[in-house]
Amino acid sequence: MTLRVTQQVVEVLIVNATGGAVIDEDISTTIGIVSTADIVSPLDDSLTTVIGLNIPLTDSGVVDEAIKTTIGFDLFAGDQGDISIKTTIGVNSTIQPVELESLTTSIGFTLDTADNFATESITTSIGFNLQTIDDVGGDLSIFIKTEIGVANDIIVSQDESLTTEIGFNLEAFERIFLTTSIGVNDTLDAALVQPPIDSSFGIINTISVQTEENISLLTTIGIKEAMSAETGVDTCKYTPQVGVLSGDYDPVPLTPPTITKATLTFAFPSGAPTTTVILRNPQFGNLDTLTVNRVNRESRGGTLLVFADRIWPKSQRLEFSIPNLKGDQVTALETFLDLSLGLPIDVTDWHGRSFTGVILNNPEVVQVSRTAFAVDFSFEVLP
Amino acid sequence: MTFRIAAPYPGLETTTYLPNPALSDIRRRKNQVEERRAIDGTLRTYLRSSSAYQFDYTFNLTKEKALELQEFIRAYFRATWIITDHNGATWRVALTNNPWQFIADRAARPVTEIVGIPLTFEGTQII
Numbered sequence: 293m294t295l296r297v298t299q300q301v302v303e304v305l306i307v308n309a310t311g312g313a314v315i316d317e318d319i320s321t322t323i324g325i326v327s328t329a330d331i332v333s334p335l336d337d338s339l340t341t342v343i344g345l346n347i348p349l350t351d352s353g354v355v356d357e358a359i360k361t362t363i364g365f366d367l368f369a370g371d372q373g374d375i376s377i378k379t380t381i382g383v384n385s386t387i388q389p390v391e392l393e394s395l396t397t398s399i400g401f402t403l404d405t406a407d408n409f410a411t412e413s414i415t416t417s418i419g420f421n422l423q424t425i426d427d428v429g430g431d432l433s434i435f436i437k438t439e440i441g442v443a444n445d446i447i448v449s450q451d452e453s454l455t456t457e458i459g460f461n462l463e464a465f466e467r468i469f470l471t472t473s474i475g476v477n478d479t480l481d482a483a484l485v486q487p488p489i490d491s492s493f494g495i496i497n498t499i500s501v502q503t504e505e506n507i508s509l510l511t512t513i514g515i516k517e518a519m520s521a522e523t524g525v526d527t528c529k530y531t532p533q534v535g536v537l538s539g540d541y542d543p544v545p546l547t548p549p550t551i552t553k554a555t556l557t558f559a560f561p562s563g564a565p566t567t568t569v570i571l572r573n574p575q576f577g578n579l580d581t582l583t584v585n586r587v588n589r590e591s592r593g594g595t596l597l598v599f600a601d602r603i604w605p606k607s608q609r610l611e612f613s614i615p616n617l618k619g620d621q622v623t624a625l626e627t628f629l630d631l632s633l634g635l636p637i638d639v640t641d642w643h644g645r646s647f648t649g650v651i652l653n654n655p656e657v658v659q660v661s662r663t664a665f666a667v668d669f670s671f672e673v674l675p
Numbered sequence: 676m677t678f679r680i681a682a683p684y685p686g687l688e689t690t691t692y693l694p695n696p697a698l699s700d701i702r703r704r705k706n707q708v709e710e711r712r713a714i715d716g717t718l719r720t721y722l723r724s725s726s727a728y729q730f731d732y733t734f735n736l737t738k739e740k741a742l743e744l745q746e747f748i749r750a751y752f753r754a755t756w757i758i759t760d761h762n763g764a765t766w767r768v769a770l771t772n773n774p775w776q777f778i779a780d781r782a783a784r785p786v787t788e789i790v791g792i793p794l795t796f797e798g799t800q801i802i
Contacts, residue, residue, distance in 0.1 A: 525677060525692045526692065527677055527692050527693055527694040527740065528694075528737045528739065528740055529737075529739050529740065530739040530740065530742060530743045531692070531743070532689055532690070532691050532743050532746070532747065533689065533690040533691070533692075534688065534689045535687065535688050535689065535690075536688065537688050538683075538686055538688060540683070541682075541683060541688065541750050541751055541754060542749070542750045543688075543689075543750065544689050544691075544743070544746045544747055544750050545746055548739060548743075549739065549742050551738055551739060551787065553787065576779055576780055576781055576782070576788070577778065577779070577780060578778075578779050579776050579777065579778055580745070580776070580777040580779075580790075581774050581775070581776045581777070582745060582748060582749060582774055582775045582777075583773065583774035583775075584752050584753075584773060584774070586752065586753060586773055588769075588771065594705065594723070594725040594727060595727070596727070596769050596771070596797050596798070598753060598754075598755075598769045598770075599753065600752065600753035602753070606749065642787070643738065643787060
């Protein structure tokens with residue numbers, strides 16, 4: 293018997309089937325609400341749209357069911373066969389202010405599946421599409437940020453506060469790998485006296501085992517904090533600002549070097565000199581060259597990667613030219629070189645700094661006039 | 676405005692302030708344009724774009740500051756640096772030139788000499 297009531301809001305369709313037949317149910321509920329409000333006054337306005345659906349479905353048959361609910365949901369399914377529950381929420385938020393704007397999109401999922409008959413798969417996906425259009429000043433910078441896994445970096449010159457919070461609550465029943473990973477890099481680089489950096493982590497992993505399964509529980513936290521306090525800015529004197537050292541790098545010496553006026557002096561042998569030659573200071577253009585062994589590689593994405601082991605050798609070489617030497621100075625120099633060439637010697641330079649090293653070139657004496665000679669040196673400093 | 680360098684990144688340990696670099700400093704995007712020409716003469720170009728920049732600076736330093744910079748390079752040449760340039764922009768860079776030549780090119784008072792040091796960096800802007 294079929295009873296159809298027309299011209300009503302509700303249609304009722306009843307089908308009598310023969311007893312014991314399998315019936316496919318199809319329930320579709322769609323609600324569409326479009327709310328529009330023009331906000332023209334500076335007063336507080338409120339635009340609220342609420343959609344709520346309650347769909348109960350109870351079926352004692354053996355037919356696969358599919359329940360799909362879009363926007364606003366409360367789902368319940370009880371069945372002995374496979375169950376597929378899909379929940380989709382899409383949020384597109386657009387804000388076009390002329391002043392400071394705040395655009396926040398939050399989605400919270402609570403999924404609970406308790407089934408002892410089959411393997412569950414719970415997937416939680418969150419996708420944010422954020423768009424900010426600011427008409428002030430035309431083509432301004434737009435900052436869109438979507439993150440799980442946060443690396444915040446603040447470099448300012450005033451009081452700052454850097455807070456990074458990530459909270460995961462994972463709960464699983466049976467045959468589920470439970471993994472929680474949090475990586476936080478906090479860096480505070482401040483030009484003034486700053487408050488300390490606080491990093492707090494709380495991870496609670498809980499596994500309730502209903503059947504005997506292979507379950508691994510791993511929690512790893514690595515925390516590295518560094519803070520450097522800068523107390524003075526001087527672009528002329530030796531004033532390195534050294535903070536907390538990690539030990540991964542050789543430290544920069546805090547003691548400034550002694551810079552005095554001195555005269556270039558060669559002494560041989562090194563440590564217990566018996567022969568010394570004093571020469572006039574070199575002309576400008578002298579070189580102090582620092583050379584290291586280092587590997588520079590470029591990744592597929594174009595990022596420059598630099599690597600060097602701290603034990604790889606470094607070398608420092610001093611190169612200078614001494615003009616206008618007198619004949620007796622040249623004679624003394626040649627006598628000195630006959631003894632010391634290729635061997636370690638002590639050198640005190642024109643700033644009073646002392647080095648131990650080796651003269652690498654065989655200095656050529658150039659006579660530039662009847663009484664003036666010039667010599668070039670290449671001197672490598674021994675570590 | 677000064678020129679600030681700090682290293683290593685992350686976990687900055689040491690900061691050094693330098694005077695502004697000499698004029699004629701260079702900044703360029705690290706883009707690569709390859710050109711191919713077809714047999715009929717048609718030009719086709721291929722661009723490999725990058726967000727990285729390359730910088731060429733020359734600093735003229737006092738002898739003391741040059742020695743400080745030399746110690747800084749000796750300690751952190753294999754690390755990533757953070758530099759705040761003379762325009763106030765902050766960059767995460769790597770020092771790319773090697774070796775580093777400190778050239779004492781002229782006299783100065785009360786210090787004894789002015790030392791010129793060219794530095795080249797490559798990196799991306801973070802602030």
